[in-house]
Amino acid sequence: MSLESKLEALLFFKGEPMTKKKAETALDCTREELESALISLQTVLANRGLCVISNGDEIEMRTAPDMGEFIMKMTKEELKSDLGRAGLETLTIILYKHPIKRSEIDYIRGVNSSFILRNLLIRGLIERMTERDDFLEQGRGFLYKPTINLLAHLGISKIPDLPEYAKVKAEFESFAREEGMAEIKEKNEW
């Protein structure tokens, strides 16, 4: 009974996203062992009807991307979840840069995002990173990140599969650097 088979059974049985931490406990293994079992499982599942989807710290078993169309047709299930312009923009920002604070999203969009974030949270497309009170009391606000369900809607099984992911990530880093430089410059010259 290999670890990857146990992981497969675990994810199937669970039927919803599970944190890697919980998977480690259930499988009684280390993070390294889990990650390597995850890779083996993904390899085994390639070209099959199922896949493992991950948003970084959670994993879930889902139907494979190629199956989406056939299942949708079968269930005649309509994806009512229509997304507005503002909602999609906010999701895009969170997908490419997370964890992210609301103030950062406001800064990029130039508008208060509270209501959109609330709506996306309720729809289960994004989630808050922490519910730790001490964190909130420091006035640092919540951190937001994409849910597995959001990736599933896009037909993507892991964050790095997003279009131009590595490039955009690098751009954000250089943006933060430039911004930081500007701040330092300001402080020194004042």
Place this chain on the structure above:
Amino acid sequence: MSLESKLEALLFFKGEPMTKKKAETALDCTREELESALISLQTVLANRGLCVISNGDEIEMRTAPDMGEFIMKMTKEELKSDLGRAGLETLTIILYKHPIKRSEIDYIRGVNSSFILRNLLIRGLIERMTERDDFLEQGRGFLYKPTINLLAHLGISKIPDLPEYAKVKAEFESFAREEGMAEIKEKNEW
């Protein structure tokens, strides 16, 4: 996209036993093709974490037989695990205001509650209403309420004995109403 992969996705998506007849319709194939896909799938799954069982007319995907012990152990531990603040809050909302729809709970909490509700159901703390089938047929989702066991555990013989019952209930209700309005507004604007 082989038939056996489609069958795998189908059984996973279904979650429960399904008749071969329904599988044929869904996969748009003959009985012979289905039987042969079934055999291929069972071969692929040999020594893995999942299996497909067939009792003549019905087929179902399950965890492999030798996973039973490990799954049972995990289930037991899950039932002992802490419900956390999200669990306690959701339970409170259901205690003070029920019957209640998931969408109302989501709005009051400002986050999606599907996973936490499932957990509360498995732990026998809440249940889905079955009396009012007419409501379900409107496609408006399930209604949730606390179980008798829960009330007994809390030492409460009737709901109005909850502390500050009238006040808390009224506040939940007024918010759920407001949010109903907001939902309509959003649909128009997004």
Place this chain on the structure above:
Amino acid sequence: MSFTVKQEHFEGSLELLLDLIEKRKLFVSDVSLAKVADDYISYVKDLSEFPLADSAHFVLIASTLLLIKSKSLLPTLDLTTEEQASIEDLERRLRLYERMRKLSHTLRPLWGQKMLFARGERELLPVFSPDDSMTISNLLSAAYHVLSNIPKKEFLPKIIMDKVISLEEMIMNLTKRISASLKMSFKEFTGGIEKDKKVNIIVGFLAMLELVKQGIINVRQEKHFEDIHMETENVGVPKY
């Protein structure tokens, strides 16, 4: 040529700015920002009917556009380091927003096309298993916690208000500086295009500053009304 934007509702301040630039088929730069400043400001002037929470973001960007426009009209106008930084910051933000918006257009067609479906729900076999936290007093405090997290109507955070007020001061200050600079460097205008024309542009611009100032005063009055919804979570204020 100016573009009418009044009829459309723009949710975001950067969304409006980027639309104005794209309609003119320009790239993000100080030059293009100076060109769209008038259109943007005329939109913001009508914002007093919008909730303050939203219009504040528009007003803050308008202030930076005023600086860019002033500098483009009067290259001799000295900008402080802070003003220069706010211009650079706006350009950077706008490029980032532009990038995100384009990516969102890339993601749009993927939405719901190849959905990865979750496992179907199986029959539940409930086992009654409460945990230790389930006591009457914990439930009541959880109820209070839920109620305290429900979004409430509240005032715009003071920091944004202060920024809007300081914008008003900034406009007055800018008006003075431009007028002074106009007298001091009149020679500037004799070179190049007809000086009358350029002076007219600047006089018109000064008049516009006055109008904007009035608009800001209207916006400020809105704080007397209580209908401003904000999230109760500690509001992070973007820096400008």
